[in-house]
Amino acid sequence: MQKQFVIAIRVSNRFGVLTRVSAMFSRRGFNIDSLTVSPTETDGVSRITVTMQGDDYARNQMIKQLSKLNEVLEICEMKSDSSVIREMALVKIKCDSATRQDIITTANVFRANIIDYGTDSMVIIVTGESTKLDAFIKLMKPFEILEMCRTGAVALERGEDCLRHKDMEYINSLKINRE
Amino acid sequence: MKLSGAQIIVEALIDQGCDTVFGYPGGQVLNIYDELYKNSDRITHVLTAHEQGASHAADGYARATGKVGVVIATSGPGATNLVTGIATAYLDSTPMVAITGNVPVDLIGRDSFQEVDIMGITIPITKHNYIVKDIKDLGPTIREAFEIAKSGRPGPVLIDVPKDVQTASTEWTPQGPSAKRPMAHVRDCDVETAVRLIDNAKRPYIYCGGGVVIAGASEELTALSEKIDAPVGCSMMGLSAIPTEHKNALGMQGMHGLFASTRSLAASDLVIACGVRFSDRATGNKSKFAKDAKVIHIDIEPGEIDKNIEVQLGMVGDIKDALSRIIAAVESKSHPEWREQIDKYKQKTASIDVTPDKMRPYAIIDVINKYTTPEMLIATDVGQHQMWAAQRCRFSRPRTFITSGGLGTMGFGLGAAIGASFGTGQKAVLITGDGSFGMNLNELATAVSTGAPVITVIMNNGVLGMVRQWQTLFYDKHYSNTVLDRKTDFVKLAQAFGADGYRAASVSEFETAFKTALEKGEPAVIDCLIDKDEFVLPMTPPGGSIDDIIVRKKEISLD
Numbered sequence: 034m035q036k037q038f039v040i041a042i043r044v045s046n047r048f049g050v051l052t053r054v055s056a057m058f059s060r061r062g063f064n065i066d067s068l069t070v071s072p073t074e075t076d077g078v079s080r081i082t083v084t085m086q087g088d089d090y091a092r093n094q095m096i097k098q099l100s101k102l103n104e105v106l107e108i109c110e111m112k113s114d115s116s117v118i119r120e121m122a123l124v125k126i127k128c129d130s131a132t133r134q135d136i137i138t139t140a141n142v143f144r145a146n147i148i149d150y151g152t153d154s155m156v157i158i159v160t161g162e163s164t165k166l167d168a169f170i171k172l173m174k175p176f177e178i179l180e181m182c183r184t185g186a187v188a189l190e191r192g193e194d195c196l197r198h199k200d201m202e203y204i205n206s207l208k209i210n211r212e
Numbered sequence: 213m214k215l216s217g218a219q220i221i222v223e224a225l226i227d228q229g230c231d232t233v234f235g236y237p238g239g240q241v242l243n244i245y246d247e248l249y250k251n252s253d254r255i256t257h258v259l260t261a262h263e264q265g266a267s268h269a270a271d272g273y274a275r276a277t278g279k280v281g282v283v284i285a286t287s288g289p290g291a292t293n294l295v296t297g298i299a300t301a302y303l304d305s306t307p308m309v310a311i312t313g314n315v316p317v318d319l320i321g322r323d324s325f326q327e328v329d330i331m332g333i334t335i336p337i338t339k340h341n342y343i344v345k346d347i348k349d350l351g352p353t354i355r356e357a358f359e360i361a362k363s364g365r366p367g368p369v370l371i372d373v374p375k376d377v378q379t380a381s382t383e384w385t386p387q388g389p390s391a392k393r394p395m396a397h398v399r400d401c402d403v404e405t406a407v408r409l410i411d412n413a414k415r416p417y418i419y420c421g422g423g424v425v426i427a428g429a430s431e432e433l434t435a436l437s438e439k440i441d442a443p444v445g446c447s448m449m450g451l452s453a454i455p456t457e458h459k460n461a462l463g464m465q466g467m468h469g470l471f472a473s474t475r476s477l478a479a480s481d482l483v484i485a486c487g488v489r490f491s492d493r494a495t496g497n498k499s500k501f502a503k504d505a506k507v508i509h510i511d512i513e514p515g516e517i518d519k520n521i522e523v524q525l526g527m528v529g530d531i532k533d534a535l536s537r538i539i540a541a542v543e544s545k546s547h548p549e550w551r552e553q554i555d556k557y558k559q560k561t562a563s564i565d566v567t568p569d570k571m572r573p574y575a576i577i578d579v580i581n582k583y584t585t586p587e588m589l590i591a592t593d594v595g596q597h598q599m600w601a602a603q604r605c606r607f608s609r610p611r612t613f614i615t616s617g618g619l620g621t622m623g624f625g626l627g628a629a630i631g632a633s634f635g636t637g638q639k640a641v642l643i644t645g646d647g648s649f650g651m652n653l654n655e656l657a658t659a660v661s662t663g664a665p666v667i668t669v670i671m672n673n674g675v676l677g678m679v680r681q682w683q684t685l686f687y688d689k690h691y692s693n694t695v696l697d698r699k700t701d702f703v704k705l706a707q708a709f710g711a712d713g714y715r716a717a718s719v720s721e722f723e724t725a726f727k728t729a730l731e732k733g734e735p736a737v738i739d740c741l742i743d744k745d746e747f748v749l750p751m752t753p754p755g756g757s758i759d760d761i762i763v764r765k766k767e768i769s770l771d
Contacts, residue, residue, distance in 0.1 A: 048343070053335055060336045090518070097515035103340040103360060201396060204514050205528050 037066065038092045039111040039118055039188050041196050042081040043073065045104040053102050054081055061098055063091050067120075067185025078106065080196070082187050093207040100204050107199040111188035118188040121160045123148075124170065127177040128155055136176055143169045154179055213385065217347050217378040218243035221311060222251050224354040227386040230282050232273065232634055234258045234266040236293075238286020239326060240313030243378040258634060258662060261654035263290050265627035267297020268652070271306050272628030273635035275614050276589055278428070280307045280361050281631065287314045288326030291372070292333065296621060298368045299337040303618025304449060305426060307366035309357050310334075316376035317345050331372050339367030347380040359390035365513045366426060396512065398529035398537070405525050406484075406508050407541045413482035413506075415550045416442035419465065422449025422617065423487015423511060423531055430610045432535035433486060434458060440545045443554055445473035447488050449617040452607040462554070466494040468599040471750050471763055472557040477502055478758035479553065485509045487531050490520035491618065492754075500757035510534045561750070561763060569719055573600040573671060576740055579723045580641055580669065581606045583730055589614055589640040591629035591666075593648030594622045596677035599748040601643045614640070623651030630655060630664045639665040639733055646672040646696065653705070659735035660710040667729045668737045670702055673744040681747055685768065695744075706737035714738045 044050050051070060058065050066084040073080045085095065092110060100108050111118060128136055129152075136155065140147060145159035159169050163186060170181065190196070215223060221244050225233065235257060237245045248257045260266040263285045270281030281301075285294050291312040301308045315324040331343045340360050344350050350373065357369040410416060424433050430453045437444045437460045444454050445465035454461045462473035477483065483505045488494065495501040498521060507523040509516070510531050517526030527534055569575070577600060584590070590605050591614040592598040598615060607613055614632045616624040625648065629640040649670050659666045671677075676694040683691050706713030712734060714725035722740055729736035750763045762768055 048345075049331065049335070052332070056335050094515065094519060097517075097519075101339075101513070101515060201514070201528075205399075205517075205526070207514075209518060209522060 034088055035086055036088070038085050038087065039113070039116070039186050040083045040085065040092070040096060040099075040108065041111050041188055042083070042099060042108045043106040043196050044079050044081055045106060046077050046079045047104055050079070050104045051081070053104065054083075054099065057098055057102065058085070058095065061094060063087055063095055067183070069185045069187055071187065075197070082111070082185065084186050089209045093209065096207060097204055107196050109196055109199045109203060111190060116188050116190045118162060118186050119160055120163050120166055120184055120186045121158065122166045122170065122181060122183040123156055123158055124173055124181040125154055125156045125179040126173055127153065127179050129153065132176050136173070139169070139172050145169060213383065214381050215384040216243065216381045217350050217373065218247045220350050220382070220384050221354065221373065221378070222247040222255065223384055223386065224351055225282060226251070226254055227388065228280070228354070228358045229389045230255065230280065232256045232258060233282040233284055234260060234269040234273070234631060235284030236260060236263045236266055236286070236290060238290045238313065240287040240315060240375045241284060241290075243375065244284060244311070244313065258630070258658070260627065260658045262652065263293030264297055264623070265652055265655040265658060267294045267310065268300065268621075268624050268627030269631030269634070269658075270308050270310075271297060271301045272591065272614050272631030274301070274306045274308055275304075275628070276611050276632035277635040278426075278611065279635065280309055280358055282309050282311070284311045286326070287312060287330070288328050291328055291330035295333060295337070297627075298334055298370065300616050300619045300621045300624055301368040302337045302339070304422060304616065305366050306368065307361040308368040309361050310368060310370040312370065312372045313378065314343065314372050314374045317374045318376075320374065330370065334370050337368070338370050341370040341372070343372040343374070344377055345374065347377050347382045350377060350382070351384055355387065355390045359393060363393035364395065365423075395530040395533070396528055398510065398527040398534040402525060402527045403534070403537045403541055406527065406538050409482055409506055409508060409525065410440055410484070410538070410542050410545070414547065415480045415553070416440055416482040416484060416547070417477050417480035417505070418442050418444045419447070419477065419483050419485040419488055420444050420450040420453050421447040421486060421488030424450055424453040425610045427487060427512070427531040428610070429486070429532035429535055430454065432532055432539065434460075436484075436535050436539050439539055440542060441547045441551070442484065443476055445469070445477055447491070447494050447617070448602050448615065450487065451602060452610045452613040455608040456606040457608065464602050467496065467752050467754070468603065468748050468750065470603055471561040471761070472554060474750065474752065474761065475557045475758060476554050480505045483507045485523070486535065487511060489516050492520070495521060496752045497755050497757045500759070571716070571718055571722070571740065571742055573597070573742060573746055574604050575719045576669065576671065576722055576742075577601060577604040577643070579719065579726055580643070583727055584641060586612070587636070587638050588612065589629065589632045589636065589638055591615065591625045591632060591640055591642045593625035593642075593644040593651075594620045595645045595648055596681065596746065596748045597643050597645040597648070597671040599678075600671070622648040626652055626655040626659070626666070626668065629666045630659055630662070633664045633666055634662075639667065639730065642666055642668045644668060644670055645677060646670055646674065646698075646700075646702070647676045650698075650700070656706065656709040656711055656735065656737070664735060665733040666735055667726070669726070670737065670739050671742050672702065672739050673742045673746060674698075675744045677744070677746065678748065680744065684745070685753070702737055702739035712736040716740045
């Protein structure tokens with residue numbers, strides 16, 4: 034069954050690491066929906082968060098194949114029921130005196146902020162789960178979106194569990210669920 | 213001690229215990245070659261005719277010895293010529309370190325003369341690769357490269373060194389060879405499960421792959437087979453892991469596997485797969501592969517578990533250790549009915565063995581078997597001759613069969629045979645075809661100039677036999693570009709290179725030539741004329757299963 038997965042990877046921040054990670058997806062024939070890279074609590078270590086579509090097979094293969102890369106320190110799926118997964122979007126919307134108030138009202142409902150405000154356009158920042166961003170963007174469409182960009186998901190596990198504590202046991206435990 | 217980058221490269225190679233490197237000089241590795249010149253008493257450089265040959269030689273050296281093979285090439289075309297060799301090593305998990313020169317750091321990215329991004333090019337075909345832009349990183353990088361190449365599932369590692377890094381200098385202290393990273397060990401609970409599965413099996417089958425050879429687990433594999441009374445079928449890469457003559461050895465399994473081996477796998481109720489990756493050439497139609505069997509898969513690499521075949525029990529860890537623990541935990545078994553069934557399978561093909569005097573592939577190989585000793589190496593190229601060799605050659609020691617499995621690289625054999633011979637000091641017999649041989653025959657020059665005792669046996673049918681076989685079976689005999697119709701005289705060609713050349717039109721002529729060449733122990737080429745319509749059989753058509761297997765040519769409708 035096709036699902037969306039979020040995979041978090043801690044990598045040594047060395048030359049070419051992003052190429053290696055993204056090349057692994059194309060080489061194994063899987064698609065990346067989004068990919069973010071950021072610094073972490075540890076110097077020299079970056080965290081890559083990838084979202085991908087696929088079945089259990091695709092997820093397991095990607096995790097196992099990525100774990101082979103020399104720079105990959107730890108890797109784990111961020112499951113939606115045990116993780117906080119968030120994304121951010123910047124949306125530039127065309128506006129005028131007639132539409133401005135409607136846009137602001139909608140933004141308030143989504144707890145989105147206006148970070149650039151002009152006579153003909155405004156830029157709204159909205160954060161949340163992907164579905165929330167999808168909903169907000171859908172509502173903004175009638176007002177004419179001039180341009181927009183989304184960051185892709187970032188994710189942390191809830192509770193004390195940390196990615197840096199994962200080991201090979203986790204990778205070897207990956208099974209294909211046939212139910 | 214302060215050394216230049218080029219000195220560090222050579223010192224680091226020696227520090228790693230490397231005594232032989234293969235390569236080809238060029239503009240951006242001149243400094244390295246200058247150091248090789250100065251240190252020629254400590255490290256041997258084997259100059260090949262082409263960088264691809266050097267990469268296959270390093271690969272063959274590594275396959276035959278288990279040590280890391282090293283190849284050096286210059287930037288640009290030198291580096292790209294290594295690509296096929298590196299990919300070949302990658303697919304067959306050979307430990308190899310490739311060192312390439314590159315243009316100076318400040319010229320990188322400017323499309324300078326002979327500049328390529330070899331690191332970018334080789335990312336998908338190396339276990340890891342580097343470009344060293346700071347001299348301080350050079351020593352540690354070489355150490356890490358060797359460590360990665362030989363640890364776990366081995367593989368090729370490339371180090372790209374810009375010329376100014378070779379001329380810069382820094383401190384160097386030898387530290388001795390890099391240690392392998394600690395191996396994973398299979399879990400106790402998985403050993404218990406494996407024992408339970410073996411206890412419940414009535415028709416167990418051990419499926420042995422190249423991982424067994426690499427892990428040095430031949431003895432354990434043979435011991436397990438004896439203890440649980442299970443036959444052993446091999447992937448092509450696993451062939452030398454169990455002596456061909458062993459009573460439990462069924463030989464190669466898969467698309468061109470021996471009938472008894474492939475048939476027994478299909479009939480088994482438990483497949484114990486060791487160090488295999490269930491390639492499509494080995495499994496055929498995956499949904500019908502060993503469909504009544506449970507599968508235990510032991511491999512050092514987690515990514516191989518469930519990759520091609522979903523298994524009941526995946527055991528990730530060192531195969532040698534895993535097999536020893538299973539042997540210790542399992543009780544001896546006896547499966548007389550299963551053995552009887554397998555004997556029947558064996559009889560089915562017993563009648564189609566050779567007609568001894570006819571110049572046919574098996575007859576040629578039988579002569580090779582007659583005169584080669586256990587420690588001699590058999591190398592092949594890729595095609596029909598390779599399958600005949602895999603089916604018919606006798607092996608009694610691991611690492612004596614040097615062949616390109618995963619990538620299927622035509623032109624692999626000659627370079628690899630030279631490298632393997634250098635690594636072991638043994639004679640090597642290269643079984644090749646006229647197509648494959650034509651690809652890298654320039655390495656005959658290397659064999660002659662180095663005196664490598666490589667006897668090349670060309671199964672010369674004047675066609676690209678394997679492709680022709682497919683065209684016969686699946687493309688209505690449209691022999692598109694597979695009839696070579698070349699006028700190459702391989703005897704004269706060998707002589708032109710300075711090697712001995714023989715032509716054999718009959719088995720007795722071949723026997724005389726082969727015996728003479730082997731005794732002489734000098735580079736030789738024996739041109740064996742065989743029929744262009746020889747088939748490799750049995751054959752399971754691509755995507756087929758045991759139900760589709762073709763055993764005899766007369767089963768094929770060729771109208």
